[in-house]
Amino acid sequence: MAEKQTLNRPHLSAIRVLFEKLGKTLVIVDDDPTGTQTVHDVPVLGHWSLEVFKEEFERKTKLFFVLANTRSLVPEEAVKRSKEIGKNLLEASMATGRDFILVSRSDSTLRGHFPEEVAAISEACGRSRLPWIMAPVFFEGGRVTENDVHYIIENEVKIPVSQTPFAKDKSFGYQHADLRKWIMEKSKGNTKRDSIKSLSLERIRKGENLRETLATLQTGETLIINATMYEDLEIVCQALLQEIKEGRNFIFRTAASFISAFTGMEAKPWLVQQRPAPKNGGLMIVGSYVPKTTGQLQNLLSVEGLFEVCLPVEKIIAAPPGFQEWTRESINKIEESLSSGKHMVIYTSRTLLTGKDASENLGIGEKINDYLVNFVKSIRTKPSFIIAKGGITANDIAVKSLGMKRAMVAGQLLPGVPVWQLGDSKKFTNTPYVVFPGNVGNEKALKEAFEIFTQNPDAS
Known part of the structure; x- marks a missing residue:
């Protein structure tokens, strides 16, 4: 309409x-x-x-x-x-x-x-x-x-x-x-x-x-x-x-x-062909907890052969400050998956934990996000692309995990879904970085974004 x-x-x-x-x-x-x-x-x-x-x-x-x-x-x-x-x-x-x-x-x-x-x-x-x-x-x-x-x-x-x-x-x-x-x-x-x-x-x-x-x-x-x-x-x-x-x-x-x-600016479709053909797998990170994102994640996880890592939010919240749940072994498995060309998704469990007021809720979100940031920061193998789902997640992965100082908006992968070119960053320079808002797209949109990268012959 x-x-x-x-x-x-x-x-x-x-x-x-x-x-x-x-x-x-x-x-x-x-x-x-x-x-x-x-x-x-x-x-x-x-x-x-x-x-x-x-x-x-x-x-x-x-x-x-x-x-x-x-x-x-x-x-x-x-x-x-x-x-x-x-x-x-x-x-x-x-x-x-x-x-x-x-x-x-x-x-x-x-x-x-x-x-x-x-x-x-x-x-x-x-x-x-x-x-x-x-x-x-x-x-x-x-x-x-x-x-x-x-x-x-x-x-x-x-x-x-x-x-x-x-x-x-x-x-x-x-x-x-x-x-x-x-x-x-x-x-x-x-x-x-x-x-x-x-x-x-x-x-x-x-x-x-x-x-x-x-x-x-x-x-x-x-x-x-x-x-x-x-x-x-x-x-x-x-x-x-x-x-x-x-x-x-x-x-x-x-x-x-x-x-x-x-x-006076129009959106600009971003094409996968605009980058060199990668060899490593792609990385998707899902932190947003809104119902729209959860439905999109369920569709994405139906993709056969996708390597999954679920981070349980209950354990993250219960852990003492500075505690790291994961081991070098799990990070090594992620490295092996990416370097062998397998695509993977890291996501927080879908349980929504709440506090007694808005400030406590933000504090819970901050602890979960910090955990996710440190997890991604530990990954050393450069992905062929990164899709970050959720606004706060996308911000902190770019700035805190990857050390981004200045990026350029290259265009839109889907309507309302921008792609950044990570130029001035400490990690994964020039990797296409998709900022996927938590509240955008239908239930198939996240899977569609993934397929734009993985089903194009120039991107395999």
Whole structure:
């Protein structure tokens, strides 16, 4: 139903010209690494030092992503990290004379630290008085906003996100799909209803007073963008770019489709033939625990001859700090499997362990993830490809296991599933690295991603 509509991009060229004429850098601070779902040939930074920001500003990089990974942190740590990133961005901008536009990119199913991390980074980078723009649409994954209600489209049926498993997330759960009510809910009542504005689909499609609405937004106000297809979002982005050209600015809290719409960029299919034919097996790592991922994992495990390693989360949580469950022997078996051309999947058991509150739940997730990171870090044989399933998993495997400092988004393996080229990393340089979000794709999508690599004759 919605797929054909989302491909309609009549304003691409005009937006691209407007964006490039600004002469500013779009900085996307990503709370997990899945914001790269709709772009290509864009750098992804695995750290956020003053020096690395200065380098990008001196290069006049048009846009880049910062892997903040705040969604894996408790609120206090997320705020602390956001402040550090904002401070370094401001100092780098002042040192180089390169201005920037800030996007806080988060989940299209509304999980994440809101509003605290947006407020923290806005203040730290000298933009605390700017109004906020809210655009959580992600068309490639069937996330749309209509009449201020945020939906997920499943099997051509629009389901309010409050009625999906994502709203029951143990760390970031919520009650409302109406974004006005959601904002008030997440701010614990500190945001009043009259400070939340919106652009309706009717106004957007008529082009009715869009710039006037943007120009009159005040400090402390948030504007919700309704959109069910790219054309809606692009109409708003044209108005935003024109207002920014006139000297106004905004803080953006968005999902991935906004990045593409705001810069005039299309997704770019990534082809396996773009790399040399490998000899070793591929490596898949599954950490995400959402029901969608579990169904996809079950389909993947039906592949004959796949080497499996299941890490039991109960034992990981019960283990003392620093304890390593695996032995050199099990790692050696993994090495033998990869070097002999066998493909393998490492996954955490599907039991969902919960604590007494959101912070304890995040702590449990952190311990499991650290264990998985150290496990993968122990692997020495270079895989022919890596597929990391789950946003936090993908971030930590890239940054902590492989030591990635800067990668490039090469394109998309499947809609909403980006491929990075690991350039500046300590391990497995130039290995195709697939960032597979936990909440994307049907039940066969993970198996399909695997088969794209393994069934192509040039990839065997």
